[in-house]
Amino acid sequence: MYVCICHALNDKKVKAALDQGATTPASVFRHHNCQVQCGKCVPTMRSMASEHRAIMAQQAAIAAMPAATAPCCGTASMPEPANAEAIPAYAVAAE
Numbered sequence: 001m002y003v004c005i006c007h008a009l010n011d012k013k014v015k016a017a018l019d020q021g022a023t024t025p026a027s028v029f030r031h032h033n034c035q036v037q038c039g040k041c042v043p044t045m046r047s048m049a050s051e052h053r054a055i056m057a058q059q060a061a062i063a064a065m066p067a068a069t070a071p072c073c074g075t076a077s078m079p080e081p082a083n084a085e086a087i088p089a090y091a092v093a094a095e
């Protein structure tokens with residue numbers, strides 16, 4: 001899909017510029033060695049840049065999350081609570 005008709009910039013070219021550090025329509029134009037002409041593409045480019053930033057922030061947040069140290073279920077044993085005798089399920093399991 002063409003985003004900028006004046007410079008024949010399609011969505012792949014815009015995404016490539018965003019992937020390589022462009023953050024605004026002006027920086028997308030600079031990346032492709034051109035300048036805005038009619039400006040009709042600017043709102044679409046701005047929207048694409050905003051979406052790109054949101055995706056990058058989401059990926060950074062996921063990457064910053066600590067890795068799971070143990071599986072949530074399965075063979076890993078969970079530590080027994082201090083009041084295990086007061087919990088009926090533990091008493092049954094201990095029998």
Ligand code: FES
Nearest residue numbers: 004005006037041
């Ligand atoms: S459509 Fe992009 S400058 Fe005209």
